[in-house]
Amino acid sequence: MRRSLVIANWKMNGSVDFIDQWTNVFTTFSPVSTELAVCPPFVYIRYLQQKFLTSALDINVGAQDCSVHESGAFTGEVSAGMLADVKCPWVIVGHSERRQYHGETNEIVAAKAKIAIEHGLRPIVCVGETLEERESGRTSDVVIGQLNAVLDAIGPEALVTGAVAYEPVWAIGTGKTATPQQAQLVHAELRDSVESRDSQAASALRIIYGGSVKPSNAAELFACNDIDGGLVGGASLKAADFYAIAQAASGIGLI
Numbered sequence: 001m002r003r004s005l006v007i008a009n010w011k012m013n014g015s016v017d018f019i020d021q022w023t024n025v026f027t028t029f030s031p032v033s034t035e036l037a038v039c040p041p042f043v044y045i046r047y048l049q050q051k052f053l054t055s056a057l058d059i060n061v062g063a064q065d066c067s068v069h070e071s072g073a074f075t076g077e078v079s080a081g082m083l084a085d086v087k088c089p090w091v092i093v094g095h096s097e098r099r100q101y102h103g104e105t106n107e108i109v110a111a112k113a114k115i116a117i118e119h120g121l122r123p124i125v126c127v128g129e130t131l132e133e134r135e136s137g138r139t140s141d142v143v144i145g146q147l148n149a150v151l152d153a154i155g156p157e158a159l160v161t162g163a164v165a166y167e168p169v170w171a172i173g174t175g176k177t178a179t180p181q182q183a184q185l186v187h188a189e190l191r192d193s194v195e196s197r198d199s200q201a202a203s204a205l206r207i208i209y210g211g212s213v214k215p216s217n218a219a220e221l222f223a224c225n226d227i228d229g230g231l232v233g234g235a236s237l238k239a240a241d242f243y244a245i246a247q248a249a250s251g252i253g254l255i
């Protein structure tokens with residue numbers, strides 16, 4: 001049995017005031033069986049960690065990216081070693097917004113996953129096709145190619161310490177969710193691809209879905225065999241909505 005996993009990606013949103021308000025609400029909620037993490041912008045990681053000390057939920061902090069470099073003259077970059085140093089266990093790599101706006105290739109994403117693993121972090125490896133790729137029948141090729149680049153670099157066992165997030169680009173921030181059937185199909189293909197290398201790793205690996213997940217659609221997505229939770233953008237900015245999604249993943253309080 002895989003434990004469900006729900007991760008908030010706040011993207012470039014938030015402030016000290018926002019975190020105060022969000023955590024004031026969130027820390028009143030009772031525990032769920034879902035494992036949780038919130039990825040704020042780098043500058044708020046430490047602040048959010050302090051806030052979570054009073055939460056009864058199993059919730060951790062993650063980063064939205066890390067550098068491919070170890071250290072040195074790389075202005076503006078934050079290294080995996082620094083994230084490990086501040087005890088930030090999770091790191092998202094290969095988000096489509098990084099691929100799209102920052103030119104991150106499969107090779108760069110694989111290098112980031114590798115350096116994250118080397119520092120004991122848990123990478124959340126994002127894969128996903130654009131609308132054009134879907135419409136031209138290339139979804140499988142694209143997402144399997146993205147996954148294989150990371151698998152070649154770190155291997156299936158290391159990947160299991162983190163997670164894979166399937167995020168169809170056309171569903172991100174658009175309100176357009178993949179149907180549970182569409183998502184399940186891709187999740188199963190991703191798992192099969194890991195299975196061909198290591199069957200134990202394939203059954204242990206958490207593959208979560210991202211793209212307009214909200215309280216009203218979370219339960220039907222998470223009911224699919226190969227969807228083990230969610231990577232949540234917009235809806236995670238509301239503490240109550242994020243909690244409702246966490247509940248849906250824990251199989252209790254279905255919406």
Ligand SMILES: O=C(CO)COP(=O)(O)O
Nearest residue numbers: 009172173211212233234
């Ligand atoms: O990109 C996402 C999470 O990483 C999804 O964002 P939305 O939930 O806002 O569609």
